[in-house]
Amino acid sequence: MTTTEMMTLKTEPFVLNFGPVHPSTHGVYRMRVTLDGEVVIDLEPVVGYLHRGIEKLTEERTYGGVIPLTDRLDYISPMSNNLAYCLAVEKLAGIKVPERAEYLRVIMAELQRLANHCIAVGSLFSDSGAAFTPFMYMFREREKIVDLFEMVCGQRLTYNYMRIGGVSQDIPDEFLPALSKFLVTMPRFIDELDFFLKENEIFLARAKGVGILSKEVAINCGMSGPVARASGINRDLRKADPYSVYDRFEFDIPTCETGDCYDRYRVRIEEMRQSLRILEQASKDIPQGSVKADVPHLIRPPSGEAYGHLEAPKGELGFYIVSDNSIAPYRCHIRPTSLINLSALRDMIKGWKVADLIIIFGSIDITMGEVDR
Amino acid sequence: MTVPELVISNVSMAYTPPDWPGGYWWHWLFFSVVLIGFMLTMVIIAIYIERRGLGRMQSRLGPNRTGPFGVLQMVADVIKVLLKENIVPDKADKLVHWLAPIVAFVPVALIFAVIPFQNGALLADLNIGILFIVAVSSLTTLGVFMAGWGSSNKYSLLGAMRNVAAVVSYEIPLALSIVGTLLVAGTMSLNGIVIAQDIPFILVQPLGFLIFFIAGCAEINRSPFDLMEADSEIVAGFHTEYSGMKFALFYLVEYAEAIAISAIITSLFLGGWRGPLLPPWLWFIVKTLIVFFVMVWTRVTLPRVRIDQLMALAWKFLLPLALINLFITAIQVLAWDNAVNWIAVVVNIVVMVVLILIWSKFFKLGWGRLEV
């Protein structure tokens, strides 16, 4: 070997396994990362550790009995899952939902969006290292929302509230006063959180310009939800294809241009503010009436297929149901928002370091229950 | 005397013998016992303050069930850790894995030998006290690197590499910010520096205090620079594969280093044991715990920095500021007879504000994404 060859250091990349059990992958997600020093060269995701066969299980339950099963898909925002499934079946069977039920559905869906973004933003900050302080603050706010849900349907995580043709029961008398108290304190909390972390130099350095997802790649991968809106795609199903009574409310859709982690965080915070606007309007205008259409217990929709989708907090969640006029669905396929959002992780991560991998992964906001079903 | 003799007599280690009733050996025995007890007690108090403070600032309580107000929590933790099984990975280098906690722990215990509790009350009143501290405290890194290498775990190796890079980079601003204080005080012995503080040096050397605080936090792997043991990225960094008493030693090292840096800051910048009413050693303890509380406060609030941002902060931000601080302090010491006066305070504070404003405009990080 010549002297120059002896003096240059040779390095080689190695494979590091971020195993299924890891403090900051949200759920059981495994990635095999090829590293060169601290720089990520390649990423190979391995999913399937939480697969429970939900799509197959729906074929063995009645149409009404599938609803508790959809609670367990994306367990951070179950109301949206229930609602998506009910929209699909109502489209298939041609059922009209009464007005009061539609307003209640909108209130529950927007409260659920607030609760989901609380967890998303909180875990993004705790992954970036802030010793769980923002996590604790956001969970305190989520506690207030979950208390409201507990008042209505009796449980704190698996709500099972929506039914085919409406909602299951009417809200108690103390719900609307508690909701208005919540609508006063929540904007103050979001402002305090902004004061706390929006201009923090260390967080700006970790998140601004990191993990940029360009608009073309986002459209090609089929992104939806806050991830796509942060890259500049101005599409929200509540305005593009309005379901329920969303066309009666006034709200904006926040978008950003760059598509880095900081933009995704800002889009979520602004969405929280818009949800509060919708809630104020909905809780004032709610009409009286029945909360459930007159639908038989064991419903038999006519044969056919239908796709019902909505703007879940993580993106576009859809249910594709094929029925053959029996009491159970023939086939039910779920469009998994988190899995499709996860497919762009490999493009986003090349060239960044290990610390950025965690931040980028946290900013996409994945729940493994939805990825693996 | 010739120049070499002058040099040797000034920089060789001279030791002031104490006028202690029993003589040299009783003094040594008493202070060794007191220091070890002090270190362990202060670690327990520090962990208590950290856990309760962290809890209250996060809108929850800290431990409050074990003992009244949770004071016995650390005792319960120590008993639990002693009873755990000592697991050594199969492919680990056994000797290196066993020695690493000891090599990490001994230098930290050595630092306490030169910190004054009262006027003249130290284990060894070396006249090169600060130099001894800076030299000895860099040995802890060797222990950490041994832990990372000997664990045969890629996560530990990543953590250990980061630690070595960070500690080596932050030694320089640390040492330079101390030299400013030494110039003003005129002596390297810590007791002498405390005696020279008619005005606490935090006012006379504000920029030095800031640089020392940041560099000190980085040396001891404390948030916002705790990427060596980043909980969310590399599971636990260099002490992933440790359990039982060895893990307890690493845990102890982390808090003992934090107390040591707080004690050094107290002696160098806040006036050590000086104070009006209470006995001097009580003032020393109170000031140390206040500095430690500020460290806990920054831990609660700030997210972690990335490794290349950490290095850029050391080399591009702190080092030039430390050099300029040293330059200006040297001019002040030459200009006035007694550099500890109020004009110097005002001048130094103005200089610090101006420098931070100017440097913040110029400071920018390097690259972000590499092309692969």
Added chain:
Amino acid sequence: MKFERYGLGMLKGMSVTIRHMFRHPTVNQYPEQRLNISRRNRGNELIWSRERCTGCATCAKTCPQGAIEIITATNAEDNKYEVEKYQVDTGYCIQCGLCVEACPYDALFMGYSYERARYRRGELVQSDDELLESPERPASGYFHPDIAEKLPEQTLLIDKITEKRE
């Protein structure tokens, strides 16, 4: 990293945390202080009323998990079904409440108590008289508004629960 705001962002954050230190923590010391749960709580166990049940088995057909097992016999004198065995496997139940909704005679209730854990799996299978309402197993108001009115009101965090020592 850029310090365009001269480090003010970090100082603002530190002011928020130190302010939290002086507020009341939002915690609850569990065994000594208990909060009231929802009046419509879909709790741990099912409660059955023997007088109203007619053995129609609508609940068993509606249950998505198949956790309810009913064996009936005809009773020619009273001209109705006599329920011989009514068994619920509480370990298999997912507390969805569809059975309570489905019952046409209001004979099923969800449970209101929540500290009903058992040490053995076999004890989770409850049948007949173990399922009746008793002081340890009060009924909750899920789908029964008359029972819901008599239960205590739910404590909400929005009403600012502070740490109370009683």
